[in-house]
Amino acid sequence: MNDLASASYRDNKNRRQLIPVAEAIPALRDPYGRLASYGGGIAEESEGPGLNLLEYWHILYKRKWLILSVAAAFAVLGGVRTLMETPLFSSTVRLEIDRPAQIVQGGNISQDAGSSYEFMQTQYQLLESRGLADRVASMLKLGDDAPSGKAEDKAALEKSAANVIVGHRSVQPVPNSRLVDIRYADPDPLRAQRIANAYGDAFVALNIDKRFQANENAKVFLEDKIQQLKLRLEESERTMLDFARQQQIVATDIAEKSSIAETTLAETTTELSTLISERTKNEGLWRQAESSDAVSLPQLLSDPSIAGLRDKRSELEIEYQENLKTFKPSYPLMVQISGKIDEIERQLSAQARTIKDSLKGAYEATLARETELKSRVAGLKSELLDLQKRSIQFNILKREVDTNRELYSSLLQRYKEVDIAGGVGSDSVFVVDRASPGAPSSTSLLQVLLKALALGLGIGCAAAYGLEKLDDKIHSAEQLAEITGLTPLGIIPKVANVAEEFANPRSPLGEAYRSLCTALQFTTENGVPKSLVITSAGPAEGKSFTSWAIARHFALLGRRVLLVDADLRNPSLHVKLVRENTVGLSNYLTGVCAPPDVMQKTDVPNLAFIASGPLPPNAADLLASARLVSLLSIGSEIFDLIIIDGPPVLGLADALLLSSAASGTLFVVGAGLTRKSFIRGGIRRLQLSRGSVIGAVLTGYDAKGMGYGYGAGYGYGYGYGAEASPRGLAISHAHDKQPQPRQLTDAHENA
Numbered sequence: 001m002n003d004l005a006s007a008s009y010r011d012n013k014n015r016r017q018l019i020p021v022a023e024a025i026p027a028l029r030d031p032y033g034r035l036a037s038y039g040g041g042i043a044e045e046s047e048g049p050g051l052n053l054l055e056y057w058h059i060l061y062k063r064k065w066l067i068l069s070v071a072a073a074f075a076v077l078g079g080v081r082t083l084m085e086t087p088l089f090s091s092t093v094r095l096e097i098d099r100p101a102q103i104v105q106g107g108n109i110s111q112d113a114g115s116s117y118e119f120m121q122t123q124y125q126l127l128e129s130r131g132l133a134d135r136v137a138s139m140l141k142l143g144d145d146a147p148s149g150k151a152e153d154k155a156a157l158e159k160s161a162a163n164v165i166v167g168h169r170s171v172q173p174v175p176n177s178r179l180v181d182i183r184y185a186d187p188d189p190l191r192a193q194r195i196a197n198a199y200g201d202a203f204v205a206l207n208i209d210k211r212f213q214a215n216e217n218a219k220v221f222l223e224d225k226i227q228q229l230k231l232r233l234e235e236s237e238r239t240m241l242d243f244a245r246q247q248q249i250v251a252t253d254i255a256e257k258s259s260i261a262e263t264t265l266a267e268t269t270t271e272l273s274t275l276i277s278e279r280t281k282n283e284g285l286w287r288q289a290e291s292s293d294a295v296s297l298p299q300l301l302s303d304p305s306i307a308g309l310r311d312k313r314s315e316l317e318i319e320y321q322e323n324l325k326t327f328k329p330s331y332p333l334m335v336q337i338s339g340k341i342d343e344i345e346r347q348l349s350a351q352a353r354t355i356k357d358s359l360k361g362a363y364e365a366t367l368a369r370e371t372e373l374k375s376r377v378a379g380l381k382s383e384l385l386d387l388q389k390r391s392i393q394f395n396i397l398k399r400e401v402d403t404n405r406e407l408y409s410s411l412l413q414r415y416k417e418v419d420i421a422g423g424v425g426s427d428s429v430f431v432v433d434r435a436s437p438g439a440p441s442s443t444s445l446l447q448v449l450l451k452a453l454a455l456g457l458g459i460g461c462a463a464a465y466g467l468e469k470l471d472d473k474i475h476s477a478e479q480l481a482e483i484t485g486l487t488p489l490g491i492i493p494k495v496a497n498v499a500e501e502f503a504n505p506r507s508p509l510g511e512a513y514r515s516l517c518t519a520l521q522f523t524t525e526n527g528v529p530k531s532l533v534i535t536s537a538g539p540a541e542g543k544s545f546t547s548w549a550i551a552r553h554f555a556l557l558g559r560r561v562l563l564v565d566a567d568l569r570n571p572s573l574h575v576k577l578v579r580e581n582t583v584g585l586s587n588y589l590t591g592v593c594a595p596p597d598v599m600q601k602t603d604v605p606n607l608a609f610i611a612s613g614p615l616p617p618n619a620a621d622l623l624a625s626a627r628l629v630s631l632l633s634i635g636s637e638i639f640d641l642i643i644i645d646g647p648p649v650l651g652l653a654d655a656l657l658l659s660s661a662a663s664g665t666l667f668v669v670g671a672g673l674t675r676k677s678f679i680r681g682g683i684r685r686l687q688l689s690r691g692s693v694i695g696a697v698l699t700g701y702d703a704k705g706m707g708y709g710y711g712a713g714y715g716y717g718y719g720y721g722a723e724a725s726p727r728g729l730a731i732s733h734a735h736d737k738q739p740q741p742r743q744l745t746d747a748h749e750n751a
Contacts, residue, residue: 056465063464071456078452082445089189091435092097092181093200094174097123100211100428120178127171127182127203128137133162135202136195147616169199179432207429226411233404240397265380272373279366282359313344350684472675480698482671483676485682489523489695490516494541494671494702502549513549516697520550520697523694528554529664530636533566533691535655538684541670542699544572547645550666555607559640562599564610566658567647568619571612577602584613588631589622595631608639623657632661649682659691667696 010147060067099119126132137143143158165184172181182199320337327334474480477488492512495501501509520528534547544567551563565573566585574581579600588598588610600609616622636641644662649655659665665686669679686693 049306059464059468060461063460063467066467067460067464070460071453074452074456074459075449078448078560079445082448086187086441087442088168088185088187089192089437090183090185091189091192091196091437092183092433093196093431093435094179094181094433095200095203096432097178098428098430100207110197120173123170124173124180126206127180130162130166132199132202132206133165133169134158135206136165136198137161139202140195140198160344164194165199169195183436189398193435200431200434204429204431217629221712222411222414226408229404229408229411229430232400233408236397236401236404240401243397265377268373268377268380272370272377275366275370279363279370282363307392309344309347313341313348316344317339452501473672474669474674474676474679474698475701476673477698477701479676480696483679484667484669484696486667486683486693486696486697489519489666490697492516492546492697492699493702494700497598498545513546513553516546517550517553519695523664525693526639529662529692529694530640531632531642531644531662531664532694533644533646533655533658533665534668535659535664535665535682535686536648536668536670536674537650537678538648538670538674539570541648541668541673542697543668544576544645545668546668546697546699547643548573548576551607551641551643554641555604558606560606560608560638562608562610562635562639562642563602564642564644565612566644566654568612568616568622568654569647569652571615573609573645574611577609579609579611581611581613584611586613586616586619586622588613589625589627590616591627595634620657622651623654623661628657629661649685650678656685656689656691659686660689663692664694665691667693669696669698671698671700671702673700 097120137158142161143154143156167187169182169184172183174180182196182203184192184196184199186195248606272556316337320334322330323334323337329335329338428705474483475492479559480486490512493508495507495509498509501507502513504510517528520532523529532550534543534550536543544565549563555561563573564585565571567573571581571584573579574584579602583593584598587593588595595610598610598613600611602609623627632642642662644658646658648656667683667686683693
């Protein structure tokens with residue numbers, strides 16, 4: 001029996017071919033509206049990459065309570081803070097700030113030409129400075145409430161009052177103008193008016209003090225420098241006169257003599273430079289002639305007479321070479337020709353010596369003249385240096401006198417200008433509008449609530465988006481397909497009462513499982529795999545109920561179905577079916593009994609059930625035995641479909657063994673239950689076990705939580721609640737009149 005079972009199992013595995021489920025069943029729809037509705041419908045086109053407003057809407061809808069809670073908390077906090085604040089009254093004083101007048105060259109008054117932006121920013125910072133607040137507190141004598149004789153307490157009170165002023169005043173520039181508003185808020189409207197006006201007056205006084213203080217400081221500085229320069233000028237003049245008297249120096253005589261000496265030296269130096277160039281040229285020609293032979297001298301090459309001798313020598317050499325072919329060198333004719341050649345060579349050498357001697361003579365003449373001029377230049381330099389040496393100290397002293405005189409005149413002129421500017425300068429800060437008694441300035445409760453609510457909504461939306469991106473669990477069919485790489489064959493909605501919903505064939509739960517079973521019929525070319533393992537990555541993802549729903553659906557269609565609880569560690573199907581678990585799969589795998597002995601009838605016709613049986617200590621070893629393959633092989637001959645409820649994949653080898661033995665595996669994923677890494681690991685382990693994973697099922701999908709109702713999310717509401725057509729009634733009655741199933745007892749007997 002084992003050989004037959006193994007052969008049958010191999011044959012089923014070889015004939016198993018998967019086809020694209022998307023071509024045979026309606027496209028599935030994920031919660032973001034990128035696929036078609038479940039259970040049939042018109043496919044919606046994907047919006048493609050970029051901003052998907054519908055996706056953001058679903059995130060907001062899913063996290064709506066978080067967003068509303070954050071917004072409500074901010075609104076409450078803003079309202080409580082507003083109600084606890086003391087009502088304030090604001091008074092405003094308006095100032096005009098102009099550039100200060102300046103005294104320029106010639107005594108004219110002009111405005112500062114610096115950057116207007118930098119100037120105004122400086123004024124704004126001065127208005128907001130702590131020093132101005134201290135000045136206001138001092139002007140209004142806000143520290144006079146201290147006990148008499150305690151200066152420390154008075155200073156502390158003024159400092160505290162200045163802190164309050166800094167906290168309640170605001171500086172607001174008027175756009176596109178030189179105007180600025182100083183606003184002060186206080187619970188007392190009259191005090192707000194008084195402090196605002198004092199703030200404006202203090203700033204005007206500050207600018208006046210700055211102007212006079214700057215002039216006084218400049219005058220003191222200039223007076224000190226003028227006195228020092230005056231003494232230095234007098235001392236330098238006395239020193240210069242004493243030195244001129246001792247050296248018998250007259251300024252004009254020194255200048256004239258220096259000019260004549262410099263001119264003579266310059267002319268002699270120029271003549272020497274020309275002579276040096278000529279000497280260098282003659283030396284180069286002579287050196288070239290000395291290093292060259294008589295034939296290659298350039299002067300010889302350019303001389304016509306020399307050229308005739310060279311031509312005659314060439315003719316004789318050619319004649320000598322031609323006769324050499326006939327006569328020997330000692331032949332008289334040959335000796336005669338050789339003598340002529342030697343004579344020409346002698347003449348060329350004599351001419352070359354003459355040219356060399358002439359070049360050498362020219363070089364020696366220019367060299368002697370150069371030596372003479374160098375001696376003369378050296379004498380002129382000594383004379384000029386002696387003259388300069390005697391006058392250099394005098395020139396230094398004269399320059400010092402001139403410099404001191406110029407500095408003294410310049411500072412004296414500047415001192416007069418500053419003195420005039422101190423009385424001529426005009427004010428640059430004016431009070432345009434004085435403050436009136438303060439008007440209510442506290443923010444209204446409604447405005448605070450609206451701002452707090454808007455801020456809370458923004459933070460709540462950001463928190464919702466962040467939590468959504470940090471969520472590492474699968475919630476939609478699109479995520480399921482992306483993470484697992486499997487086709488989502490069905491989406492099972494989340495319902496409050498599973499039993500009540502499942503009992504109603506027109507409920508979304510019932511329709512979802514019918515859609516799943518329909519999709520299973522198109523997963524292979526032969527329909528539903530003969531043996532199908534239902535497993536998941538982790539526990540409590542709905543695989544047991546899915547196993548029961550699939551088995552029940554096909555049994556009601558008239559197929560013979562065997563439901564096996566293969567979870568030998570934590571079985572639950574016998575509880576759901578209210579059946580005994582004393583004898584079951586573990587008994588058969590250990591060889592205690594035969595398959596008919598472990599099968600139980602159920603309330604559904606054509607549906608047999610094998611419970612898990614007593615929990616064994618070695619579940620994986622039992623599932624790895626050949627008896628499991630034998631059970632599936634023999635069961636496939638008796639039953640049309642075998643549904644196996646398997647244990648979770650991660651951490652256990654049981655599901656891998658079952659997947660390897662069965663014809664197909666259906667992977668169940670609970671929406672929002674298992675991390676994506678666990679699901680990837682489970683799929684990877686199933687693939688390594690060579691199990692045929694035909695698709696995936698998403699259970700517990702919360703359509704309303706993702707922004708859909710059942711009708712929008714699944715398309716199951718079509719026609720429900722409306723008046724049924726005669727054809728619809730006929731279909732319904734035909735569906736109710738199912739063929740009479742064969743009794744399971746016959747199957748038991750055949751087994």
